[in-house]
Amino acid sequence: xxxxxAIRLNSALxxxxxxxxxxxxxxxxxxxxxxxxxIVGLSVEPQKASHFVASxxxxxxxxxxxxxxxxxxxxxxxxxxxxxxxxxxxxVVDVFRPSPEVDALAAAAIQxxxxxxxxxxxxxxxxxxxxxxxxxxxxxxxxxxKMEHGRYSGGLHTVGMNTEIVTARRSxxxxxxx
Amino acid sequence: xxxxxxxGFETRMLHAGHVPDAETxxxxxxxxxxTSFVFHDTRHAAHLFELKQYGxxxxxxxNPTTAALEERIASLENGTGALAVASGMAAQLTTFLTLLSPxxxxxxxxxxxxxxxxxxxxxxxxxxxxxxxVDPTRLxxxxxxxxxxxxxxxxxxxxxxxxxxxxxxxxxxxGNAHRIPLVVDATFATPYLCRPIDWGATIVVHSAxxxxxxxxxxxxxxxxxxxxxxxxxxxxxxxxxxxxxGLRFHDTFAHYAFLMKARVETVRDTGxxxxxxxxxxxxxxxxxxxxxxxxxxxxxxxxxRFLDAHPKVAWVSYAGLPDHPDHALAKKYLPLGPxxxxxxxLSAPTPADAREKGKQLIERLQLFSxxxxxxxxxxxxxxxxxxxxxxxxxxxxxxxxxxPEMVRLSVGLETSEDLLxxxxxxxxxxx
Numbered sequence: 001x002x003x004x005x006a007i008r009l010n011s012a013l014x015x016x017x018x019x020x021x022x023x024x025x026x027x028x029x030x031x032x033x034x035x036x037x038x039i040v041g042l043s044v045e046p047q048k049a050s051h052f053v054a055s056x057x058x059x060x061x062x063x064x065x066x067x068x069x070x071x072x073x074x075x076x077x078x079x080x081x082x083x084x085x086x087x088x089x090x091x092v093v094d095v096f097r098p099s100p101e102v103d104a105l106a107a108a109a110i111q112x113x114x115x116x117x118x119x120x121x122x123x124x125x126x127x128x129x130x131x132x133x134x135x136x137x138x139x140x141x142x143x144x145x146k147m148e149h150g151r152y153s154g155g156l157h158t159v160g161m162n163t164e165i166v167t168a169r170r171s172x173x174x175x176x177x178x
Numbered sequence: 179x180x181x182x183x184x185x186g187f188e189t190r191m192l193h194a195g196h197v198p199d200a201e202t203x204x205x206x207x208x209x210x211x212x213t214s215f216v217f218h219d220t221r222h223a224a225h226l227f228e229l230k231q232y233g234x235x236x237x238x239x240x241n242p243t244t245a246a247l248e249e250r251i252a253s254l255e256n257g258t259g260a261l262a263v264a265s266g267m268a269a270q271l272t273t274f275l276t277l278l279s280p281x282x283x284x285x286x287x288x289x290x291x292x293x294x295x296x297x298x299x300x301x302x303x304x305x306x307x308x309x310x311x312v313d314p315t316r317l318x319x320x321x322x323x324x325x326x327x328x329x330x331x332x333x334x335x336x337x338x339x340x341x342x343x344x345x346x347x348x349x350x351x352x353g354n355a356h357r358i359p360l361v362v363d364a365t366f367a368t369p370y371l372c373r374p375i376d377w378g379a380t381i382v383v384h385s386a387x388x389x390x391x392x393x394x395x396x397x398x399x400x401x402x403x404x405x406x407x408x409x410x411x412x413x414x415x416x417x418x419x420x421x422x423x424g425l426r427f428h429d430t431f432a433h434y435a436f437l438m439k440a441r442v443e444t445v446r447d448t449g450x451x452x453x454x455x456x457x458x459x460x461x462x463x464x465x466x467x468x469x470x471x472x473x474x475x476x477x478x479x480x481x482x483r484f485l486d487a488h489p490k491v492a493w494v495s496y497a498g499l500p501d502h503p504d505h506a507l508a509k510k511y512l513p514l515g516p517x518x519x520x521x522x523x524l525s526a527p528t529p530a531d532a533r534e535k536g537k538q539l540i541e542r543l544q545l546f547s548x549x550x551x552x553x554x555x556x557x558x559x560x561x562x563x564x565x566x567x568x569x570x571x572x573x574x575x576x577x578x579x580x581x582p583e584m585v586r587l588s589v590g591l592e593t594s595e596d597l598l599x600x601x602x603x604x605x606x607x608x609x
Contacts, residue, residue, distance in 0.1 A: 155232025160248030
């Protein structure tokens with residue numbers, strides 16, 4: 001793994017909060033080891049941000065688990081109404097719901113034994129993040145899981161975005177600094 | 179726990195935007211001179227076209243060499259990302275076409291490059307976009323020109339050709355109060371001398387042809403977004419896009435909505451893309467930017483002082499000199515020096531005499547190249563009254579702020595004593 005450099009842009013968090021909830025090492029570790037990502041608030045609409053994220057994660061080899069009270073099937077996966085109803089282990093709980101709803105979702109994520117609570121870009125319930133962290137989960141706040149994957153796998157760079165990665169080390173895997 | 183390191187400007191100038199690849203380990207950024215890129219499979223192709231996957235399709239939209247240029251400039255400008263295009267003019271136009279709808283208005287500084295004035299006045303008029311030019315030196319002029327249809331404030335950090343300095347900080351605040359983004363052309367400054375985003379600008383555009391490339395061999399332009407402006411009130415970014423099945427760029431791409439829209443709609447459709455080889459040459463320039471700019475401003479100040487003291491020179495307009503009206507602004511925004519392009523006037527009793535002396539000066543110079551460009555490693559000179567503006571009468575010239583006695587220099591990296599020698603021998607021979 002290459003040496004981490006500071007990631008400072010595009011977040012409303014304070015530097016102290018970023019150190020706790022946006023650590024590049026933790027994010028890279030989550031992305032490298034997680035297999036199953038429950039997406040709470042995944043929309044059936046193909047042009048919504050949550051749908052973009054879900055199809056991207058499938059392409060990247062993750063199993064996505066839609067969580068949404070409407071039920072049905074999204075992107076070939078059964079939709080569960082709540083996290084508690086998912087009948088198998090989930091690594092990451094990725095949240096596309098308004099910040100006030102994250103307290104209950106943090107409790108549910110702890111309850112089902114998830115390893116990570118991930119609040120998407122512009123969702124920043126710090127209380128819920130601390131709750132998850134104190135229960136031993138990795139807690140990520142105000143970041144997009146697709147963009148973070150793209151940051152370290154080289155994709156975000158292809159569209160001219162500032163990944164803030166600065167290294168002279170050769171990539172180990174094509175297009176990746178995981 | 180040690181905090182992750184924030185790397186300095188010069189380090190990012192050399193390393194940002196390029197990680198040596200796994201297969202070859204190429205240390206220099208490779209030139210990907212390819213029009214198009216092979217898909218993994220049909221699903222991959224479909225997802226690329228729907229913008230659900232990152233990746234290259236066609237060099238008109240993105241290219242790996244160009245991406246290295248884009249990310250490097252974004253990093254140096256402290257921006258969230260960048261888009262490189264064919265020229266500085268294309269960078270401006272792409273910005274306008276991406277943000278504005280017919281009927282929208284721009285308030286622009288009148289201290290702009292002549293080509294920009296023409297683009298804003300005539301080409302935008304054809305698209306039903308209206309421009310109000312204001313004297314940029316007083317904030318109330320900007321404020322008075324803002325209407326409910328104003329969507330953009332526009333100015334050059336170092337105005338061409340007068341060398342006036344744009345007071346960006348209060349202007350960005352004014353824009354924020356009206357929810358209007360400030361777009362700044364920072365061509366003459368480069369990110370080494372001034373980073374407008376740090377002063378509140380939303381978007382920075384460059385003619386990379388000038389000091390960024392720095393060697394007078396390649397055209398290119400760059401658009402950088404701060405990622406900090408809330409574009410939710412901009413119809414072009416917030417409303418569903420017909421070109422992408424009703425995709426709302428602002429909802430889906432958040433802080434990179436503007437750059438994505440500019441890339442996958444505006445540049446895709448207008449075709450004002452940059453060549454990968456030009457991107458490579460501009461990257462070569464960027465890698466020595468700080469070293470070159472230090473020398474450019476050093477030589478520029480020596481030349482400006484020399485001319486200021488010369489009996490055959492009536493005036494010198496360089497904000498690095500203490501008597502320039504914008505000297506204090508230059509010290510605030512450009513503490514290392516206000517660039518290396520400036521104008522001076524020859525002493526002459528009449529306008530006709532001034533035109534003639536300007537011509538003679540150009541003919542006598544041995545080291546300054548007579549051409550229509552700035553920002554080359556070599557020193558450049560032009561006398562607008564006998565070249566770019568020769569069809570204008572004396573009255574028209576003075577209304578354009580271009581007196582018949584005015585000469586523009588772009589001071590290069592030659593031995594400074596040689597530049598002073600050249601100017602001295604050329605001035606000495608004038609009647």
